[in-house]
Amino acid sequence: MSDQTEQTRDEAKQAEAVSTEPRKRGPLFSEADRANLRWFWSRYLRHRAKWLVVILLMILVQGLVYQQFLSMTENGLRVIFESGAVRDLVVVCVVVFGLFVLRGLMSFLVPIVAIRVSNAAVHDMRSDMIDHLMSLDLAYFERTRSGQILQRLVAQTQAIGGFVGIQLANAVRDLVTVVIVSGYLIWKNPILFGTAVVVLPFIIWVMNYVSDRVKDTQGQAEQARGDYMNGIEETVSGMRTVKIASQEEVESGRLKAGTRHLRDLSAKLQRTQALVMPSIDLSSAFVYVLVIGGGGYMVLSPQFDVDGAGIITFLLGMVMVFDPARLLAQFFGQLQSQLVILDRIRGIYDETPSIHDAPGAVSEFDTAGDIELKNIRFSYSPDQPLFRGLDMTFEGGKMSAIVGATGSGKTTILSLLSRLYDVQGGQITIGGKPIRDLKVRALRESFSVVAQDIVIFNNSIWENIRYVKPEASEEEVWRAAEAAEIADLIRARGGAEVGPKGAQLSGGQKQRIAIARAFLRDAPILLLDEATSALDQATEERIKSALDRLTKGKTTIVVAHRLSSVAEADRIFVLEAGALVEDGRHEELLARDGLYARLYQAQKKGYDGR
Template sequence: MAAAHYWQQIRREWKNVIPAFLLPSIGSVLVFYVPPLIVAKILVRFAENSAPELGQFIPYVILFVILWGLGEILWRAGLNFLIKAEVNGMRRLFNQAMDYLLVKDLAFFHDNFAGSLTKRVVSYSWKYTDLMDTLIFNVFTSYLPIIFVVFVLWQFSPWLVVGLLGLMLLSGLVVAPLVRRRQKMVAIRETASTAAAGNIADIFSNIDTVKAFANEQHEQKNHRHKIEDLAVKAKRSWDYQNLRIDVTLSPFFVLTNAVGLILALYVASHSRISLEVVFVTFNYYAGATRTMWEFNHVYRNIEWALTEAAQFTELLLEQPKVKDPARPKPFRAGKGEIRMQAVNFRYQEDGGEHLFKDFNLKIKPGEKVALVGHSGGGKTTITRLLLRFMDIESGEILIDDQNIAKVRQKDLRDSIAYVPQEPAMFHRSLSDNIRYGRLDATDKEIERVAQDAYATEFIDQLPDGYDTLVGERGVKLSGGQRQRIAIARAMVKNAPILILDEATSALDSESEKFIQAALWKLMKDRTVIVIAHRLSTIQRMDRIVVLEEGRIVEEGSHKELLKQDGIYATLWAHQSGGFLEE
């Protein structure tokens, strides 16, 4: 599959690829295969005349310099075309790889290490250039000149051609099954390499936790175990290369040169140009030996490039669980009415009991609803289903009377602003992170929503202001600062529906005050679903929905539910520090 993707790029770049293949090959003939002919002519002149005049060799020297120089020019010209073909192909493959991955559903990214995916994308794109280099510098420049070699040797004797091609074919037949065996070892090695890269990324992305629990030695031990596994598998594939394949080929190298010399001497003994035959034939057979040696390494490089690229292309075989419909209907953002009708859902990995069975929930336009209940009741699942991060088994989820399964995911999510419990930040500037809510937002709009979210309280204190880089995942910001940036991001999106997953931990009193004020500004004139933890938020909701094991067991206002003296009243009674305990 990787080969098909690379072939597609080669075909698209044929105007650059053809001269990139041919010019260095012709240059190789002029640099490596024509000079022996010229030198042979000079040696014949010496043999014919024991005291030749230097002047008679000047034409040969001039021809030698001209042809060698022309060969170098052709090499450089071919390299220029090669660079264009490689850069264009690499650019498209990088973009293609991201296009392929970004349509995957969230479950795919949860199942794969970020570091592993990064390595696969980079390898998929860069190995194309390695493959092209190998094809140009090792395959075409080595094997196309064989045509010239065959033509020259045929002039001396057809037996020289038969001997050369026969030995090359025989060595290929002997080595081919060994190379196929090594290919399996390379695939195993690359799987181990990807696992090691993923583990490194996992450690670094959780370095705060590693440091907090003083588990550096544990991670070092785990890392060494992964690297040891990689080293064993790498050594096995390399040993097979050096001890089996190279050792098997070595006798053929000796045999090829010996046969070439014997045939050259035989032909020379029956020729008037014996010295020229011996010199040229031995040079060409020695060149063929290098070509045979390179064949193994060429195959290894091609195999390596395609095997690493296949680590990515195999991901393409995994179909996303959430797909856009073949013929999506246009989505019209309205007032934000939400209805879940007869919804059945269970996590596919479990394959067990349904979390939701004939589940129904209606939220009126502009209504503010708090979802509360014990952990595992389905609060977060409802929000993920509304965002269509997952698909239901049956039933319907409607927004403004439009089935969300029949519209494009992008159109659906454009109508929903989402503030997660742990706001994710890109390692970009503060303004870039806020603008992520609406990419065409102006600087004035960014500043306005930052002010409404009370983020200017700390942004104005920073030396670089809105241009401040926040670090990976926003590590340079405090928890309260990240939440305010996330609220500003949701504000600038200005969507009719807001989904908010409140943080479960208390911040300092000043941050709490700012965040609460910002949240109420954000909720104004919107349909709001809150996975609520703060008591101050819950009390002000229009309706509270209590979930237990995927069922709505209670719903009503704060006062109404306290009077029922049910699950909500129990949760309220066990409140701690202004938060409900799940």
């Protein structure tokens, strides 16, 4: 899509968002709606145009069947009222039956083909969304609630698919029926038809009135639904805390409040849409009165060449027009809801990754070289800077440790090294090569990470270890498991799943899976972020030799809260509020009697007091 179209769409959305004046009734399709529809057509439907043509041709056959039915009905009525020939009546009945068999066949084939097209479009849309989500920066997922992502990827794409498939095909069928039958009625009696369409402006007004309010309410409903799904996800994932704190009633009340809010919005939406059908029904009644009165006058008056068969057929034709017209009006009300959903889906593509391969980026670099942070500036928010010119050097092939109070920036440094975030000033180099000049994939493949935030999938322990290296052999996985002291647990559990997010495992077992992953990946640079924080001292001692083997010959950066675990590091960096206040070996830092010494003595006193 062109930049101009994107700009128009963005401006239209911003204008709606910032307006504080009472909303005025807008057009049926806003500029943003048209841009979204063009995007959906060009991306998911245009290359399936041949199937859409097939659907349209079958729908045209359905419309022509109705027109021929009216013609045969008029002929049949004249046979009854005038000629009285049974043979002619039989012929009319056989032809009418054949016409409806043909329409029935088309009614069977149209949804089959339409569903095939819509399912393919939904599949492609979800695939594109998954690819796009995977390309987004970590920052997007940290500021976006998982319920909103789930809603867009699952519920909203399915809603669009169902609408495009069956509902849109039915709407086109209804439109074709209205056009073909109306054309036939105009040809038969233009005066009577012109009298009947006097209510058309009123129907258009009702559609605009309803669509404007549906769009507002649907937007609120989609936001509320996302909040509701996120609330459920938070409650389920935090059920351990809920149970321990005996907060079942609080969580139940919170979710029930969300349920009531959704109910009220759904009721409001349905009440608004419900205005369409009675309005159309009253309009239809008015039209039928006009047709019966005006048609009856034409039959009785010698000035018009109209008979009873013609008027009955005309009334039947008006029924065939107004019934699909009612459905069309309902469709346009539902269309406004789908336009809101489409805008929500399209909104994901407004998010663009800022971390990507620079032009000319390379894959080869000295992974054993020093890692240097030069005059680094970074903040998560503009009003709260974290690093204001940080300088650090992690020597290649040695173990460096980063310690400090919570919030001092320890884990952030690891995120900057692996380009989960980009620095906002300064430069990070590995072996003298700026990491911005390296391909992101090559950079990240040079790291093995054992983090405090461990992602465990609902699979076996074996498969959770192999996740970081799917092509690994059984021997490699077993070797990593033995090194991380988790092989016995694998033998005990076999292929049993570990539950959502590893719910059936202890914190220590999860961390040993993470350590086993690091052994299996065997990357040249090792990042340990509170790698043993969930291990008791006995278990930590058991795997200490394994960690020593893991770190041997590798550039290792350890983030630790327990200072005793980094006492043997070649160099320790002490951070406070994003600033480097001390660095050196363990003994040197204790001798200086600075921040590190105070933290160490406080921890030692805490352990001795137990």
